[in-house]
């Protein structure tokens with residue numbers, strides 16, 4: 001705790017005064033660019049990998065960047081999604097997985113967490129990803145781990161669609177979805193591109209999106 005206490009003191013005396021003018025503008029309201037859903041892993045730091053500031057990201061973190069489907073667990077994740085979409089009107093939701101994810105390793109190999117019933121139960125929300133990965137043949141262990149991370153991001157994006165606030169905003173074209181994988185070995189972030197059906201590098205000219213096609217109302 002000594003390191004963290006020293007950090008708080010440095011923040012109070014050096015960093016906060018430096019940023020005070022900027023932070024004061026956030027006192028009255030927040031208008032974040034996105035709801036950012038990622039893993040609790042200490043090596044994944046949303047503001048660091050997006051080079052963003054306080055006020056930019058409304059964040060949900062849990063083991064494995066899981067989004068329980070609507071109606072199953074109406075807990076903190078579901079409430080935070082509803083608040084982000086309906087109260088804050090976030091224009092984007094990003095689900096960000098990462099390489100070397102302990103939760104995804106456990107989801108792939110449930111025997112490793114046999115003595116942790118709550119973790120096992122939580123990771124059941126990644127079971128569809130596990131089934132998909134088991135169907136892919138000829139993957140070596142490293143490839144299997146990466147594909148599990150990717151398929152889990154896609155599974156959680158699918159779960160997002162089941163939340164009424166998200167379904168409604170998507171149908172109205174008011175919300176975009178993104179699926180990212182952060183590689184902690186290289187610092188690169190790949191983004192899922194629905195058109196290509198793959199995780200690809202992003203650029204300012206081409207921002208890959210996992211947003212489904214907007215509804216065309218025929219009446």
Ligand SMILES: [Zn+2]
Nearest residue numbers: 039041101102
């Ligand atoms: Zn993780």
